[in-house]
Amino acid sequence: MSTFGPRNVSDSITTMTEYVLPTHANALGNVFGGQILAWIDLCAAICAQRHAGRLAVTAEFDDVSFEAPIQVGQVVLLRARVTAAFRTSVEILVDVEGEDAPSGKRWRCAHAFVTFVAMQEVDGALKPAPVPSLVCETEEDRALAVEANDRRIQRLARRKRRDAQRSVG
Numbered sequence: 001m002s003t004f005g006p007r008n009v010s011d012s013i014t015t016m017t018e019y020v021l022p023t024h025a026n027a028l029g030n031v032f033g034g035q036i037l038a039w040i041d042l043c044a045a046i047c048a049q050r051h052a053g054r055l056a057v058t059a060e061f062d063d064v065s066f067e068a069p070i071q072v073g074q075v076v077l078l079r080a081r082v083t084a085a086f087r088t089s090v091e092i093l094v095d096v097e098g099e100d101a102p103s104g105k106r107w108r109c110a111h112a113f114v115t116f117v118a119m120q121e122v123d124g125a126l127k128p129a130p131v132p133s134l135v136c137e138t139e140e141d142r143a144l145a146v147e148a149n150d151r152r153i154q155r156l157a158r159r160k161r162r163d164a165q166r167s168v169g
């Protein structure tokens with residue numbers, strides 16, 4: 001059972017804006033995929049912790065594909081939302097867009113589903129802790145929550161297969 005009351009999807013929506021500097025970019029002048037993943041992780045972590053009311057750690061990143069590049073001098077916009085809350089874990093969707101600030105032009109760059117697990121300290125060690133349930137406010141929220149259940153089933157099946165392979169090896 002959750003130690004906190006239910007929370008709305010809108011309570012934890014998190015946005016971040018980053019300016020792409022030369023230190024973020026590869027030799028082509030495009031932002032590194034790994035840098036985008038780091039920003040996704042941070043944005044999702046803030047969102048998960050806002051929902052959970054606790055520290056939360058990254059458990060799994062689902063597949064991420066980079067649909068269009070973002071270049072030095074352009075802007076990266078990230079928006080994270082909770083799509084589903086389970087017992088101790090939440091699924092977060094992060095959408096990433098590029099923006100050319102002077103013209104206002106925006107384009108879709110990437111999206112990722114990331115699972116975070118809420119943690120609490122027990123006898124000096126961090127252990128998974130219950131998260132509040134999620135209140136869907138819109139039709140889109142409800143659709144994402146249904147799809148999140150399917151993704152969770154697949155994710156946990158993958159985890160089981162990995163664990164089984166490790167115990168054999």
Ligand SMILES: CCCCCCCCCCCCCCCC(=O)SCCNC(=O)CCNC(=O)[C@H](O)C(C)(C)COP(=O)(O)OP(=O)(O)OC[C@H]1O[C@@H](n2cnc3c(N)ncnc32)[C@H](O)[C@@H]1OP(=O)(O)O
Pocket residue numbers: 041042045055056057058059060086087088089090115117121128155156159
């Ligand atoms: C007090 C200290 C103050 C410190 C003040 C510092 C403040 C500043 C903090 C900044 C924070 C920023 C955070 C950024 C984000 C990181 O960078 S976090 C760093 C990277 N991540 C990690 O190091 C996590 C390492 N992994 C682990 O610790 C453990 O595997 C986990 C994720 C806690 C899971 O532990 P476990 O023993 O397997 O737990 P288990 O009970 O089996 O499962 C718990 C839940 O995890 C889910 N789960 C586990 N593995 C998976 C998986 N692969 N896929 C999906 N779900 C999974 C389970 O389904 C379950 O969910 P529920 O069904 O309960 O909803």
